[in-house]
Amino acid sequence: MIIVLIGLPGSGKGTQSQFLASKLKLPILSTGEIFRKIAEIDKKESASLNNYMLQGKLVPSEVVSALVQKFLALKEYESGCLLDGYPRNIKQAEFLRSITNQEIRAIFFEVTEQVVVKRILGRFTCINCKKVYNTFFDKPQINNICDICGFTDFVYRKDDNEEILKERIKVYNEETKPILEYYNSQGILNFVDATKDKKHVELLLSNLLEKI
Numbered sequence: 001m002i003i004v005l006i007g008l009p010g011s012g013k014g015t016q017s018q019f020l021a022s023k024l025k026l027p028i029l030s031t032g033e034i035f036r037k038i039a040e041i042d043k044k045e046s047a048s049l050n051n052y053m054l055q056g057k058l059v060p061s062e063v064v065s066a067l068v069q070k071f072l073a074l075k076e077y078e079s080g081c082l083l084d085g086y087p088r089n090i091k092q093a094e095f096l097r098s099i100t101n102q103e104i105r106a107i108f109f110e111v112t113e114q115v116v117v118k119r120i121l122g123r124f125t126c127i128n129c130k131k132v133y134n135t136f137f138d139k140p141q142i143n144n145i146c147d148i149c150g151f152t153d154f155v156y157r158k159d160d161n162e163e164i165l166k167e168r169i170k171v172y173n174e175e176t177k178p179i180l181e182y183y184n185s186q187g188i189l190n191f192v193d194a195t196k197d198k199k200h201v202e203l204l205l206s207n208l209l210e211k212i
């Protein structure tokens with residue numbers, strides 16, 4: 001089964017994809033993560049990817065979809081996966097349907113724009129174990145030391161600033177939101193109240209998984 005995670009930036013898709021992955025024993029395919037890695041290691045690609053990513057725009061669907069198609073053809077994904085950040089528009093959703101025979105389910109992480117602004121603008125990550133923190137409400141217990149692995153280096157995502165976030169929200173509302181109706185009309189859309197804290201959302205997801 002392929003589970004598509006949909007929601008505003010900062011709605012918790014990335015965080016909860018890890019919980020879902022360990023619960024369902026499915027791999028995560030995060031297009032944003034892949035692009036960030038490519039941009040880090042490949043100077044040439046980095047310039048063209050950052051043209052989109054650092055403006056809060058979508059990378060062209062042909063590029064993303066070709067990438068997803070290649071990944072989904074790998075053995076690792078033959079039992080399905082959790083898709084974090086794909087599809088991002090109807091064109092991508094239709095493409096996904098056309099390249100796999102897997103059952104598809106969608107989970108919508110429902111959250112308000114006010115909540116995501118605080119989550120995103122305060123978000124930082126341990127460079128070693130990738131634990132995510134927040135300057136407003138979830139700092140490490142000892143300042144600048146990761147609770148999990150003890151590392152002292154953290155990173156802010158380059159596109160987590162106010163101006164880019166505004167554009168990412170706009171793009172989400174214009175391009176991604178219509179996917180909700182697309183999946184709803186197929187009877188495969190599920191909702192989770194993503195304004196709740198991490199543990200609470202995990203509980204909601206556990207209950208949801210029994211029904212989908």
Ligand code: AMP
Nearest residue numbers: 031032052053057058059064085086088
């Ligand atoms: P994310 O980590 O999902 O917020 O993605 C970060 C950035 O990568 C987005 O703002 C887009 O520029 C790009 N990106 C990720 N997934 C997609 C996608 N499915 N379609 C187009 N662009 C994408």
